[in-house]
Amino acid sequence: MIDFTIPEDAKAVRNKVREFVRSECHPAEEVCTAENFDEVLAGLRAKARAEGLWCPFVPVEHGGMGLGPLANALVQMELGESFLGALSMNTQGPDDATMLTLLEHGTDDQREQYLKPLLNGEKRICYSMTEKAAGADATGMQTTAVLEGDEWVLNGEKWFSSSASVADIAVVMAKTDPDAPRHEQYSTFIVELPNPGYEIVRNIETMQPHTDLGLKLGGSHSEINIENLRVPRDAILGGRGQGFNMGQHRLAYGRLRHGMHNVSMAQRALDLAAEQVVNRTTFGKRLADRQGVRWMLADCAAEIYKARLMLLHIAYKAEHGMDLRQENGIAKVFLANMVHQVVDTALQLHGALGYSHDTPLARWYTGIRSQRLVDGPDEVHRWRTGASVIKAFEEHGTTAGACGGELFD
Numbered sequence: 001m002i003d004f005t006i007p008e009d010a011k012a013v014r015n016k017v018r019e020f021v022r023s024e025c026h027p028a029e030e031v032c033t034a035e036n037f038d039e040v041l042a043g044l045r046a047k048a049r050a051e052g053l054w055c056p057f058v059p060v061e062h063g064g065m066g067l068g069p070l071a072n073a074l075v076q077m078e079l080g081e082s083f084l085g086a087l088s089m090n091t092q093g094p095d096d097a098t099m100l101t102l103l104e105h106g107t108d109d110q111r112e113q114y115l116k117p118l119l120n121g122e123k124r125i126c127y128s129m130t131e132k133a134a135g136a137d138a139t140g141m142q143t144t145a146v147l148e149g150d151e152w153v154l155n156g157e158k159w160f161s162s163s164a165s166v167a168d169i170a171v172v173m174a175k176t177d178p179d180a181p182r183h184e185q186y187s188t189f190i191v192e193l194p195n196p197g198y199e200i201v202r203n204i205e206t207m208q209p210h211t212d213l214g215l216k217l218g219g220s221h222s223e224i225n226i227e228n229l230r231v232p233r234d235a236i237l238g239g240r241g242q243g244f245n246m247g248q249h250r251l252a253y254g255r256l257r258h259g260m261h262n263v264s265m266a267q268r269a270l271d272l273a274a275e276q277v278v279n280r281t282t283f284g285k286r287l288a289d290r291q292g293v294r295w296m297l298a299d300c301a302a303e304i305y306k307a308r309l310m311l312l313h314i315a316y317k318a319e320h321g322m323d324l325r326q327e328n329g330i331a332k333v334f335l336a337n338m339v340h341q342v343v344d345t346a347l348q349l350h351g352a353l354g355y356s357h358d359t360p361l362a363r364w365y366t367g368i369r370s371q372r373l374v375d376g377p378d379e380v381h382r383w384r385t386g387a388s389v390i391k392a393f394e395e396h397g398t399t400a401g402a403c404g405g406e407l408f409d
């Protein structure tokens with residue numbers, strides 16, 4: 001079951017964040033360039049912190065807002081509206097998920113040395129798991145780590161390490177125990193950057209072309225050569241052989257956060273579409289008065305509505321410590337496709353204007369395509385979701401438990 005009542009304190013913080021994004025982030029977007037980015041972000045962050053808007057899900061004792069899953073979901077659903085939203089409150093990916101990992105698995109020393117500056121917004125971190133050799137099936141990673149005296153020596157390659165070019169710290173996965181069971185062969189290492197053993201070969205050109213501002217915002221997705229990368233023996237995060245499990249832990253939040261941001265991006269795209277169709281006349285009628293156009297808007301509204309309900313249900317389950325793996329997998333795929341459909345429709349309704357960079361739609365369109373690949377491609381999640389459907393049927397004689405049937409229990 002689910003209780004749809006949103007507590008007043010969660011509503012209040014959501015409203016405060018919404019107001020901050022609209023009154024501070026939107027105007028800042030208008031003036032933000034690669035040249036003044038550091039200054040604009042510092043100004044926004046100072047204002048956000050002064051209003052108590054900082055690291056939403058991080059416990060209060062670590063300097064965050066200490067929000068639970070529901071309040072955090074409501075806040076994140078506002079932040080995706082602006083490319084400065086999450087950054088202004090220091091809750092941007094990929095840093096945020098790694099903050100969680102450090103909070104949960106870091107030693108006291110690791111928290112002091114690496115987590116503190118991340119939480120203060122003084123440093124950035126990247127996550128190097130994917131290799132050319134292995135992505136969707138991370139257990140195929142080839143990078144090795146061998147213990148030599150008091151140091152681990154890593155060799156291999158990584159690619160699509162997001163934000164590596166702006167990161168001060170890298171979290172790198174490597175094979176430490178080739179003879180262990182498949183999911184216990186890898187460990188996670190904390191690497192301070194720059195490091196001669198962790199060489200950025202290139203920032204990969206993707207379907208979202210590099211811009212000076214984009215490189216400042218989140219860096220790029222980098223190809224990395226790892227050659228005799230030496231780190232101290234205690235640079236392992238979360239225990240030897242635990243890298244794979246920790247990766248899954250980290251990705252679980254990241255998956256949801258992308259989807260939460262998608263809701264407000266899609267909402268803003270639909271608002272832009274509505275503004276366009278009430279103002280644009282073709283063949284003697286407003287676009288808004290065409291049945292076909294209304295159907296397009298209606299389909300978008302239905303997608304956004306479903307997205308909100310899914311996230312509320314998942315937040316409810318998280319609040320109550322319930323198993324949400326099935327819903328997480330379904331929502332991850334749905335939310336990536338939902339935002340794609342809504343932004344595509346808004347772009348279409350803007351005609352050539354939508355294809356131009358005079359609205360944010362074209363940039364969003366190329367940016368969000370990656371969401372059907374990152375944190376597990378659609379097909380892998382659907383493969384696992386399908387397996388749960390079969391399992392539910394085999395165990396209970398009905399698939400209801402795998403598709404929200406428990407909502408009515």
Ligand SMILES: Cc1cc2nc3c(=O)[nH]c(=O)nc-3n(C[C@H](O)[C@H](O)[C@H](O)COP(=O)(O)OP(=O)(O)OC[C@H]3O[C@@H](n4cnc5c(N)ncnc54)[C@H](O)[C@@H]3O)c2cc1C
Pocket residue numbers: 094127128129130131132134135136137159160161162163221370373374375376377378379380383
């Ligand atoms: C913009 C972007 C940012 C990224 N950032 C990071 C990062 O910061 N750190 C990091 O470590 N990685 C990052 N990645 C990598 C990302 O996690 C991988 O691209 C993803 O896991 C897929 O791996 P792959 O690209 O090697 O695809 P592959 O593993 O080669 O899979 C290719 C395709 O095969 C299909 N497929 C695979 N397995 C199955 C299956 N079991 N059933 C059916 N179909 C299947 C899917 O269609 C899939 O898209 C990023 C990727 C992108 C595009």
